[in-house]
Amino acid sequence: MKPVMIFVEGKTGAHSTDSAFLRDCIYHWFGKKIDSKNGFFYIGGADELKIRAGFFGIEQLHSEILLIIDADTNPEARKKEIEEFQSANGLKFPYFLFPDNIHGGEVENLLVEIATNKPKMDCYVAYEKCIDRKLDIKDKIFAYVRAVTGSKESAKDQNRGFINEHFDLSHPSLQPLMKFLEPYF
Amino acid sequence: MANNNHFLKFRVENFKRFDEFELDNLGQFNLIVGDNNVGKSSVLEALMFDREYEIFLEYLYYVLCNLRHFDGLNEWFMIQYLKSLPKKNPDKIKFEAFYDDNTSLKSSLVFRKDGQHHWEQKGRLPDFPEREEMVSARQSINSIYEGRTTDTPYVPFQLGYSHQITDFYSKNIQSFKNRKEQFLKDLQTILSDIINLEISTTVADKPVILVSRKSLDANLPLGTYGDGVIKLFRILIEMQIHAGKRLMIDEIDTGIHFSRMKLFWKTVILSARANDVQLFATTHSDECIKCFKEALEETADDIKNDSRIIHLEETDPTTQQVKAFTFKFNEFENAVKNGNELR
Numbered sequence: 001m002k003p004v005m006i007f008v009e010g011k012t013g014a015h016s017t018d019s020a021f022l023r024d025c026i027y028h029w030f031g032k033k034i035d036s037k038n039g040f041f042y043i044g045g046a047d048e049l050k051i052r053a054g055f056f057g058i059e060q061l062h063s064e065i066l067l068i069i070d071a072d073t074n075p076e077a078r079k080k081e082i083e084e085f086q087s088a089n090g091l092k093f094p095y096f097l098f099p100d101n102i103h104g105g106e107v108e109n110l111l112v113e114i115a116t117n118k119p120k121m122d123c124y125v126a127y128e129k130c131i132d133r134k135l136d137i138k139d140k141i142f143a144y145v146r147a148v149t150g151s152k153e154s155a156k157d158q159n160r161g162f163i164n165e166h167f168d169l170s171h172p173s174l175q176p177l178m179k180f181l182e183p184y185f
Numbered sequence: 186m187a188n189n190n191h192f193l194k195f196r197v198e199n200f201k202r203f204d205e206f207e208l209d210n211l212g213q214f215n216l217i218v219g220d221n222n223v224g225k226s227s228v229l230e231a232l233m234f235d236r237e238y239e240i241f242l243e244y245l246y247y248v249l250c251n252l253r254h255f256d257g258l259n260e261w262f263m264i265q266y267l268k269s270l271p272k273k274n275p276d277k278i279k280f281e282a283f284y285d286d287n288t289s290l291k292s293s294l295v296f297r298k299d300g301q302h303h304w305e306q307k308g309r310l311p312d313f314p315e316r317e318e319m320v321s322a323r324q325s326i327n328s329i330y331e332g333r334t335t336d337t338p339y340v341p342f343q344l345g346y347s348h349q350i351t352d353f354y355s356k357n358i359q360s361f362k363n364r365k366e367q368f369l370k371d372l373q374t375i376l377s378d379i380i381n382l383e384i385s386t387t388v389a390d391k392p393v394i395l396v397s398r399k400s401l402d403a404n405l406p407l408g409t410y411g412d413g414v415i416k417l418f419r420i421l422i423e424m425q426i427h428a429g430k431r432l433m434i435d436e437i438d439t440g441i442h443f444s445r446m447k448l449f450w451k452t453v454i455l456s457a458r459a460n461d462v463q464l465f466a467t468t469h470s471d472e473c474i475k476c477f478k479e480a481l482e483e484t485a486d487d488i489k490n491d492s493r494i495i496h497l498e499e500t501d502p503t504t505q506q507v508k509a510f511t512f513k514f515n516e517f518e519n520a521v522k523n524g525n526e527l528r
Contacts, residue, residue: 037443089401090398
């Protein structure tokens with residue numbers, strides 16, 4: 001069987017929230033260790049798919065490709081985009097859109113859901129209310145991890161880990177992702 | 186391999202950081218490893234040694250220009266550069282090459298105060314007649330101007346691979362039928378269903394290479410295959426240019442994704458084999474060394490037996506003496522497997 005290669009958003013060489021989260025989920029659910037260097041390809045943003053068509057073509061010959069990216073605001077448009085990309089380039093691979101393959105959103109929506117310390121997560125909501133402005137959900141996660149760990153370093157994208165008391169990887173909202181990944185691990 | 190362009194052994198004296206330096210027991214596929222600043226790149230430069238003095242000088246100068254991002258040539262700069270090559274004795278650099286057809290050649294580059302230099306050569310067999318020539322820096326520069334610098338058998342690590350790849354391909358592969366056939370064969374190790382490569386002037390505002398594959402109706406531009414594939418593409422072009430000769434590649438693993446390093450190595454090794462290229466590459470990454478070994482494990486025994494890891498080590502920090510230790514496949518296989526540091 002060909003090795004699994006997960007394509008995620010992010011820059012080559014740097015661990016992203018997406019890859020760290022997936023690495024930890026896969027370990028927690030299936031006991032499989034994925035090396036964040038070897039198991040992931042970083043495709044930049046979702047809009048950069050097209051300029052990597054050839055790359056996907058080569059990968060398809062040598063590995064089992066999974067694409068996991070954010071649905072963002074319009075999941076239907078994103079699905080169409082991916083399917084058109086596949087058919088135009090002779091590619092076929094399963095894909096999953098954060099948070100649950102149905103709704104709009106991103107990986108951080110899942111992280112908010114599975115955060116165990118609700119009062120600390122809600123601090124940020126109060127803060128948004130106070131300044132009367134909606135802030136980026138990524139900042140919310142950063143603030144949460146910083147608050148619960150007390151460390152700025154561990155709150156940074158590349159250092160984040162999810163197998164700890166601050167996140168619940170057995171949370172029901174992760175079921176769709178788990179079902180998607182199960183056949184490959 | 187039996188080709189009088191390949192080295193079995195090579196010595197150099199008074200060159201750059203080396204008082205005396207010897208590479209022995211060389212194979213066709215040589216990976217040079219060692220700490221930073223131990224002189225890996227200087228070894229590659231010395232290995233460009235050519236029995237034709239003008240050609241060797243042109244190679245050295247090309248590498249200098251590339252490292253310093255210097256693209257003009259002038260007499261003053263050339264003289265300064267030549268003067269900077271010897272380590273201690275400012276008068277003479279010695280090279281001694283032992284080729285795989287059991288011939289050997291001793292050459293010396295002798296400097297004079299007036300900017301002239303001698304090139305003295307002594308060969309063991311009739312096709313390397315003894316000769317002594319005096320060349321001026323101006324003559325050397327002229328020969329470089331006339332020379333085809335793209336043929337320099339050295340791939341520096343800073344080289345921007347995507348830049349001008351279409352030109353490079355078009356000039357060196359597209360116009361040669363035999364080269365193109367072999368080039369496509371070499372690419373099949375990584376892209377098994379490749380059929381053809383074409384240059385198109387219509388898909389973008391400058392010419393691009395389109396890759397045509399069995400499994401796909403549309404031909405995709407090479408650029409969509411990513412930086413790693415473009416680097417490999419460049420190296421495979423060099424294999425065609427230097428077929429039957431030597432090729433030096435500095436920091437061979439730069440820009441290659443970890444998960445594809447083994448496949449990258451396998452493609453490079455098989456291409457070097459098919460084109461009878463003696464390869465000297467450097468790295469300082471353990472991952473790269475490991476993948477070199479793993480790629481070789483998937484090849485035939487004769488290829489394995491022709492591979493070497495050459496470890497450079499500074500044996501005396503005060504004099505900066507560097508020694509090379511050569512390991513054959515069966516020697517480095519276990520060392521790499523057990524995590525013993527060869528680097």
